[in-house]
Amino acid sequence: MLRLSLRTKLIVSALIVLMPVLVLLIQSYRTAYDIQRNQLLAGEVDVALAQLQDSLWFSLLVFAIVVVMSLSLALVLARFLLKPLNQLADHAVALGHGELQRRVRISTGDELQKLGEAFNAMAEEVQRALQIREEFLTVAAHELRTPLTIIKGYSQWLLAKEEDEEKRKRFRAVVEQSNRISELLDEMLTVSEIRGGRFAVHKEPVDLASLAREVINRMQLMTDSHRLIFRGEQRAPVEADRSQMEAVMTNLIDNAIRYSPPEGPSPAKIEVAVARRDGGVVVSVRDRGLGIAEDKQQHVFEPFFQIYPAIAGYGGLGLGLFISKEIVERHGGRMWFESAEGEGSTFYFSIPALDELRSVG
Numbered sequence: 412m413l414r415l416s417l418r419t420k421l422i423v424s425a426l427i428v429l430m431p432v433l434v435l436l437i438q439s440y441r442t443a444y445d446i447q448r449n450q451l452l453a454g455e456v457d458v459a460l461a462q463l464q465d466s467l468w469f470s471l472l473v474f475a476i477v478v479v480m481s482l483s484l485a486l487v488l489a490r491f492l493l494k495p496l497n498q499l500a501d502h503a504v505a506l507g508h509g510e511l512q513r514r515v516r517i518s519t520g521d522e523l524q525k526l527g528e529a530f531n532a533m534a535e536e537v538q539r540a541l542q543i544r545e546e547f548l549t550v551a552a553h554e555l556r557t558p559l560t561i562i563k564g565y566s567q568w569l570l571a572k573e574e575d576e577e578k579r580k581r582f583r584a585v586v587e588q589s590n591r592i593s594e595l596l597d598e599m600l601t602v603s604e605i606r607g608g609r610f611a612v613h614k615e616p617v618d619l620a621s622l623a624r625e626v627i628n629r630m631q632l633m634t635d636s637h638r639l640i641f642r643g644e645q646r647a648p649v650e651a652d653r654s655q656m657e658a659v660m661t662n663l664i665d666n667a668i669r670y671s672p673p674e675g676p677s678p679a680k681i682e683v684a685v686a687r688r689d690g691g692v693v694v695s696v697r698d699r700g701l702g703i704a705e706d707k708q709q710h711v712f713e714p715f716f717q718i719y720p721a722i723a724g725y726g727g728l729g730l731g732l733f734i735s736k737e738i739v740e741r742h743g744g745r746m747w748f749e750s751a752e753g754e755g756s757t758f759y760f761s762i763p764a765l766d767e768l769r770s771v772g
């Protein structure tokens with residue numbers, strides 16, 4: 412089908428409407444011509460020529476007036492129709508980008524107004540449904556926390572006092588899995604805080620180098636199949652929310668462990684580096700695991716994106732990187748990565764260095 416804008420379609424329609432007017436004028440001109448021809452034959456040459464000229468000018472004038480009037484009408488109609496339609500299109504795009512509170516205002520008193528009202532009702536419904544989803548997630552996560560804390564507490568206590576290795580293995584599995592559920596609940600709550608505008612950053616001086624070493628030591632205790640290595644600065648002070656920085660590092664190292672299954676008996680290596688660069692502190696986590704295919708890379712920071720959702724052992728919510736990037740950006744930093752499928756990935760984040768902040772401030 413021919414793709415024409417509404418404006419062009421209206422102008423073409425106006426021209427089509429003009430065609431019969433043109434035919435009519437030609438016809439009347441021909442009649443006038445016949446009359447004058449008869450006069451000519453009767454020998455009244457001057458009178459006939461003058462009349463012919465008059466009727467020609469008159470026809471042209473009428474035609475020009477009709478053309479101008481119908482084109483103006485077409486343009487006015489196009490403007491009248493296009494303005495509300497453009498408004499609807501803009502609002503639909505904004506709604507798609509999450510601006511749920513925007514509403515269209517069309518008061519043309521016709522079908523376009525009805526369309527606008529239907530659009531607003533739909534936006535209201537979407538906003539309400541999302542609000543219910545957020546509330547449900549928050550309440551569910553809070554409600555699940557209390558029984559989970561009890562399960563965690565008892566299983567840790569049972570693990571601590573058990574000597575039989577077989578039973579210890581089972582208790583350890585319960586402790587690990589309840590830790591995992593607790594992490595997932597935290598992720599759900601953080602996302603609902605971010606989306607609801609309730610996510611707060613409490614900054615204090617933090618040394619990212621020693622924090623990275625602490626996180627590495629804690630996480631190394633949970634895996635024998637990976638070797639976590641620290642490289643880089645002894646001190647890397649920044650102004651940041653300590654627990655949020657810890658969450659970002661934990662997520663990056665957790666991903667590096669999860670997506671780099673060891674090949675062979677020796678543990679897979681994961682390198683965590685902390686470097687000062689361009690007035691910032693750059694933390695990087697490098698694995699030599701599965702890597703990320705080029706066509707998937709653009710989606711990695713989107714919420715709920717997972718490359719291997721169905722494969723057992725890779726389970727998560729696909730929220731870790733979305734949250735981490737959000738945290739880093741709220742600290743005035745940046746997060747990025749390099750990856751090649753089958754070769755591994757390096758995830759980086761940078762935070763403005765404290766010296767830099769002080770000299771600026």
Ligand SMILES: Nc1ncnc2c1ncn2[C@@H]1O[C@H](COP(=O)(O)OP(=O)(O)OP(=O)(O)O)[C@@H](O)[C@H]1O
Pocket residue numbers: 598662666667670671698700701702703711716717718719725726727728729730731732733755756
């Ligand atoms: N180091 C990595 N190597 C390969 N793929 C990765 C790596 N880190 C992330 N990914 C891919 O990006 C996806 C999103 O990661 P993200 O951390 O946001 O979610 P997740 O690890 O699946 O779940 P969780 O919410 O528990 O963190 C992962 O599912 C994985 O497919």
Ligand SMILES: [Mg+2]
Pocket residue numbers: 662665666727730731732
């Ligand atoms: Mg993750």
